[in-house]
Amino acid sequence: MAKMYYNGDASLGYFEGKTVAVIGYGSQGHAHALNMKDSGVNVIIGLRQGKSWDKAAEDGFDVYSVGEATAKADVVMILLPDEQQTKVYNEEIKPNLTSQALMFAHGFNIHFSQIVPPSSSDVLLVAPKGPGHLVRRTFEQEAGVPALFAIYQDVTGEARELALAYAKAIGALRAGALETTFKEETETDLFGEQAVLCGGLTALVKAGFETLVEAGYQPELAYFECLHELKLIVDLMYEDGMAGMRYSISDTAQWGDFVTGPRIVTEDVKKEMKAVLTDIQEGKFAKGWILENQANRPVFNAINARESEHLIETVGKELRSMMPFVKSSRKKEVVGSGQK
Numbered sequence: 284m285a286k287m288y289y290n291g292d293a294s295l296g297y298f299e300g301k302t303v304a305v306i307g308y309g310s311q312g313h314a315h316a317l318n319m320k321d322s323g324v325n326v327i328i329g330l331r332q333g334k335s336w337d338k339a340a341e342d343g344f345d346v347y348s349v350g351e352a353t354a355k356a357d358v359v360m361i362l363l364p365d366e367q368q369t370k371v372y373n374e375e376i377k378p379n380l381t382s383q384a385l386m387f388a389h390g391f392n393i394h395f396s397q398i399v400p401p402s403s404s405d406v407l408l409v410a411p412k413g414p415g416h417l418v419r420r421t422f423e424q425e426a427g428v429p430a431l432f433a434i435y436q437d438v439t440g441e442a443r444e445l446a447l448a449y450a451k452a453i454g455a456l457r458a459g460a461l462e463t464t465f466k467e468e469t470e471t472d473l474f475g476e477q478a479v480l481c482g483g484l485t486a487l488v489k490a491g492f493e494t495l496v497e498a499g500y501q502p503e504l505a506y507f508e509c510l511h512e513l514k515l516i517v518d519l520m521y522e523d524g525m526a527g528m529r530y531s532i533s534d535t536a537q538w539g540d541f542v543t544g545p546r547i548v549t550e551d552v553k554k555e556m557k558a559v560l561t562d563i564q565e566g567k568f569a570k571g572w573i574l575e576n577q578a579n580r581p582v583f584n585a586i587n588a589r590e591s592e593h594l595i596e597t598v599g600k601e602l603r604s605m606m607p608f609v610k611s612s613r614k615k616e617v618v619g620s621g622q623k
């Protein structure tokens with residue numbers, strides 16, 4: 284088994300007398316900043332004027348422009364949307380860099396050569412394997428979300444100590460961290476979110492919901508069956524693996540799981556997954572996403588509008604409004620682009 288790193292493998296001593304600038308206060312930004320503050324780290328925030336600025340100030344942080352925060356810090360963690368990082372880096376971060384360590388939560392821009400860092404900075408990533416709002420929520424519950432860390436450039440000889448200290452400060456070492464490379468983190472993260480966690484999952488849920496509704500079943504029932512219960516099933520897998528989930532479900536369900544699952548996710552689906560991975564590895568996906576942003580997101584916006592009007596969303600909104608115990612990260616956090 285690969286070496287895993289836990290709280291005992293890291294020291295927060297790295298941060299003594301140092302300041303960390305968190306650039307961006309969205310999904311990941313607010314979680315890293317608040318968790319680090321609660322861990323005793325001196326954190327400042329770099330932003331443009333707007334909703335996130337107001338929220339970070341309300342949360343008690345000293346907030347500066349991106350350039351000012353960079354200049355004041357020893358460590359700069361870039362938690363801007365991937366597609367905006369290059370411009371902000373070139374215009375506001377780079378001119379203020381002396382020898383600050385430069386950090387990322389995803390390797391996209393370094394791996395695909397959109398950001399070329401100076402040779403004077405340590406360059407590393409700490410990438411939580413979970414949404415930012417859960418990075419914060421689990422931290423508050425004395426738990427954590429696991430993370431990957433990778434060193435791209437180690438000028439000071441302290442980059443690894445920083446990576447582990449940072450992972451500890453945001454609570455990731457309560458769950459465990461694994462060392463990787465920028466290439467491996469970037470390619471696997473893009474694959475996971477496209478093929479399984481976001482793209483694969485939403486397509487599967489929608490297909491199930493549409494199949495039931497088109498066959499004349501009630502949309503509310505289809506929502507409970509294909510979306511709501513998914514969380515309850517995944518919770519069991521999160522707690523005890525697939526065997527744990529299968530322990531809790533009926534034997535009838537387990538038999539259906541065994542004989543029908545492979546009819547849904549066929550060898551053809553796996554073949555397509557391999558093609559998706561190849562597109563990622565060859566930079567085709569990255570190029571498409573970069574160009575889509577340069578064109579002002581015509582395709583992204585069209586699909587986003589269409590998706591938000593899907594029956595599963597309107598029915599789900601209505602049903603969830605009757606379940607006040609269902610936690611919503613959006614109710615508390617209105618900042619960030621919400622695109623990731």
Ligand SMILES: NC(=O)C1=CN([C@@H]2O[C@H](COP(=O)(O)OP(=O)(O)OC[C@H]3O[C@@H](n4cnc5c(N)ncnc54)[C@H](OP(=O)(O)O)[C@@H]3O)[C@@H](O)[C@H]2O)C=CC1
Nearest residue numbers: 307308309310311331333335362388389414415619620623
């Ligand atoms: N979302 C997630 O859970 C995960 C994200 N990551 C990585 O973390 C990084 C951050 O992503 P995420 O947290 O989703 O981002 P969000 O879209 O949630 O937040 C982005 C933040 O950046 C600010 N911002 C945007 N543009 C600018 C700008 N031009 N100047 C200054 N501030 C700006 C936004 O402020 P404003 O309110 O002004 O728009 C907002 O505070 C990415 O590299 C992503 O890949 C990694 C793991 C999981």
Ligand SMILES: CC[C@](O)(C(C)=O)C(=O)O
Nearest residue numbers: 412413414472476480623
């Ligand atoms: C699954 C999406 C993710 O990769 C994540 C929350 O880890 C992201 O980039 O947002």
